Amino acid sequence: MSAPPLTLSLVVPSYNQRERTLRSAAAAAAFLRERYGERAELIVVDDGSRPDEAIEQQALPPGVALVRLPENLGKGGAIRAGVLRARGEFVVFTDSELPFTLEPLATTLAWLGQDADVVIGDRLHPESSCEVRVSPLRRLSSAIYTLLVNHLLGLDYADTQCGYKGYRAAVAADLFGRLSVTSFAFDAELLLRARAAGYRVRRQPLRLVHDEDSSVRLTRHAPRMLADVAWLAWRRLTGRL
Numbered sequence: 001m002s003a004p005p006l007t008l009s010l011v012v013p014s015y016n017q018r019e020r021t022l023r024s025a026a027a028a029a030a031f032l033r034e035r036y037g038e039r040a041e042l043i044v045v046d047d048g049s050r051p052d053e054a055i056e057q058q059a060l061p062p063g064v065a066l067v068r069l070p071e072n073l074g075k076g077g078a079i080r081a082g083v084l085r086a087r088g089e090f091v092v093f094t095d096s097e098l099p100f101t102l103e104p105l106a107t108t109l110a111w112l113g114q115d116a117d118v119v120i121g122d123r124l125h126p127e128s129s130c131e132v133r134v135s136p137l138r139r140l141s142s143a144i145y146t147l148l149v150n151h152l153l154g155l156d157y158a159d160t161q162c163g164y165k166g167y168r169a170a171v172a173a174d175l176f177g178r179l180s181v182t183s184f185a186f187d188a189e190l191l192l193r194a195r196a197a198g199y200r201v202r203r204q205p206l207r208l209v210h211d212e213d214s215s216v217r218l219t220r221h222a223p224r225m226l227a228d229v230a231w232l233a234w235r236r237l238t239g240r241l
Contacts, residue, residue: 008032008040008109009169011082011093013075015047018055024098029061031102041065045082048072076186080176091172095163100206108166108204117171117199120157120191121164127205134211145225149188152233155195157203160187164206171199185228192232192241 010028014021025044032040042064046055048071057066067081079093090112094100100121108119122128142161149160161184167175174197181189194201235241 006039006041006088007090008036008105009043009082009086009088009091010040010105011043011045011079011086011091012096012098013045013047013078013082013093014049014055014096015072015075015078016049016053017096018049018053021055021096022059024096025060025064027098028102029064035105041086041088043067043082043085045069045078047075047078074182074186075184076179076189077182079186080179080182083172083176086169086172089169090166091169092164092166097210099208099210100164101209104164104204104206111202111204112166112168115200116202117168118175118190118194118201119166119204120159120201121162121206122157122159122203123162123206123208124158125203125205128207129205130208132208132211134208138211141222145222148226149185149229152229153188153192153236155188155191157191159203160191162187162206164204165190175199181228181232183224183228185225185232188229189232189241192236196241 010032012021012024012028021044025042029042032042044055044060044064045067046069048069055066060066065085067085069078069081082093083091090109092105092108111119146160150156175190175193178193179186179189232241
């Protein structure tokens with residue numbers, strides 16, 4: 001007897017966050033098993049972590065797929081690898097600390113099955129809630145970055161960087177298949193390409209329950225992110241994107 005078709009592929013990228021990712025993988029696997037049974041899969045992508053932080057297959061719950069990249073490609077590259085491995089009708093990714101509750105998955109899948117091609121989490125949505133303290137610097141840097149992205153790329157989203165997004169499988173394959181930016185700025189390129197392709201994008205409220213130390217470091221990652229956004233803006237203006 002053939003296995004039932006998969007409805008959902010949940011992708012979780014990880015870089016030098018072994019213990020955090022293992023805890024999250026156990027929680028996510030239990031949630032998916034309870035809510036979706038054999039109709040969902042969890043894919044963990046180790047983005048070239050150093051040896052002492054690398055994730056091993058035997059450390060993950062049974063049935064969880066592991067993709068290990070030989071070198072660090074960046075968050076966009078890690079999620080792209082997970083998308084290529086995904087077998088579900090719908091693909092959703094979230095961050096390694098599971099910053100948001102997974103209950104919104106039901107709504108995400110319903111919207112993707114009806115009138116949306118892409119669903120993006122929006123921490124600033126009027127119906128979103130936050131149960132943890134987010135530092136003023138974190139809020140400010142996120143707001144400034146989103147403002148620059150929208151201005152330079154002609155987008156209009158309140159929260160471009162939210163680490164929760166869902167796609168119809170064919171749309172995910174199309175967008176990630178053409179992805180050229182694999183840094184933390186990859187979200188901006190995907191939204192730009194989604195708009196150019198005419199995909200229907202819908203904002204979804206979320207509940208933030210964890211805000212552990214982010215793997216994003218302003219001094220280390222901001223210059224690359226801004227350079228990538230500027231490069232995307234240039235490609236857009238010259239008709240190459």
